[in-house]
Amino acid sequence: MAVVSRLDGKRVLVIGGGGGGIGRAIVRSCADAGATVAVADLDAARAAEAVDELRAAGRVAHALSGDVRSGGQLDGMIVGAAERLGGLDTLVTVVGGQVAFVPAVRLHEMADEDWETVYDVNLRYVARAVRRVLRLFLEQGTGGSIVGIGSVTGFMAAPTQAAYGAAKAGLYSLARTVAAEYAADGIRMNVVAGGAISTAVNAASSDEWVPEIPAGRYGTSEEVAAAAVYLASDEARYITGQQIVLDGGVSVRGPFPG
Numbered sequence: 001m002a003v004v005s006r007l008d009g010k011r012v013l014v015i016g017g018g019g020g021g022i023g024r025a026i027v028r029s030c031a032d033a034g035a036t037v038a039v040a041d042l043d044a045a046r047a048a049e050a051v052d053e054l055r056a057a058g059r060v061a062h063a064l065s066g067d068v069r070s071g072g073q074l075d076g077m078i079v080g081a082a083e084r085l086g087g088l089d090t091l092v093t094v095v096g097g098q099v100a101f102v103p104a105v106r107l108h109e110m111a112d113e114d115w116e117t118v119y120d121v122n123l124r125y126v127a128r129a130v131r132r133v134l135r136l137f138l139e140q141g142t143g144g145s146i147v148g149i150g151s152v153t154g155f156m157a158a159p160t161q162a163a164y165g166a167a168k169a170g171l172y173s174l175a176r177t178v179a180a181e182y183a184a185d186g187i188r189m190n191v192v193a194g195g196a197i198s199t200a201v202n203a204a205s206s207d208e209w210v211p212e213i214p215a216g217r218y219g220t221s222e223e224v225a226a227a228a229v230y231l232a233s234d235e236a237r238y239i240t241g242q243q244i245v246l247d248g249g250v251s252v253r254g255p256f257p258g
């Protein structure tokens with residue numbers, strides 16, 4: 001019997017897929033699962049590098065560059081990916097974070113423009129990309145799947161990262177509404193919410209946080225990617241408006257000694 005991979009025949013756009021952490025792992029995992037992939041990133045060289053890696057492994061992949069903070073460039077990523085891949089079945093929104101963009105400070109110290117920046121790169125662009133891709137999915141008449149990369153800060157307190165947490169909470173809200181409004185069109189949206197995931201952005205704090213994690217270690221980008229691939233796949237066709245939490249138990253750990 002032929003082995004069918006989870007994303008065989010799927011055309012996937014990963015926005016923020018050029019990065020070294022979660023984005024790149026999602027790109028690799030989607031391609032390994034059989035998808036054709038468009039990789040969009042602010043850093044054109046990193047997007048090209050991700051695509052070269054896939055092509056060297058015999059995969060079909062295309063690189064696109066642009067800034068998600070520009071509506072026109074964001075639309076260009078979606079239209080460009082659909083042109084190159086002959087349509088689109090899945091959108092994964094990876095760009096996000098706080099400390100990579102603005103300083104982590106207490107809420108009352110946060111500058112208005114920093115709040116706007118965090119909001120822009122975590123929620124505003126996702127909302128625009130979702131609206132644009134919904135139109136595309138409806139025009140295609142194929143249905144489709146959207147996977148947002150969220151964070152436990154969207155539902156846990158996030159001292160010094162209030163803007164980040166508020167934006168990630170918005171992502172999950174968006175997924176619930178997309179689920180309710182578009183499930184009948186075969187369109188789903190879900191979120192993968194990571195806890196402490198081992199990437200460049202938090203390398204410095206890893207020793208400090210590990211004792212707080214019941215699993216006793218950070219998660220990996222590959223673990224986040226595996227959840228994203230599952231949610232993008234038809235195996236998850238009845239799952240929409242949900243959030244899968246990958247945090248090694250952090251968010252369910254009570255204050256009581258075990």
Ligand SMILES: NC(=O)c1ccc[n+]([C@@H]2O[C@H](COP(=O)([O-])OP(=O)(O)OC[C@H]3O[C@@H](n4cnc5c(N)ncnc54)[C@H](O)[C@@H]3O)[C@@H](O)[C@H]2O)c1
Nearest residue numbers: 016018019020021022023042067068095096097194197199
């Ligand atoms: N690292 C963690 O511990 C952790 C935990 C939970 C959730 N997350 C989430 O995972 C996602 C990925 O985080 P990561 O640290 O692994 O990043 P990453 O290494 O996957 O890189 C993100 C990519 O986004 C690109 N990018 C940045 N600004 C952009 C812009 N304006 N336009 C287009 N592209 C842009 C960068 O060039 C980079 O290639 C984020 O949404 C983050 O909130 C991370």
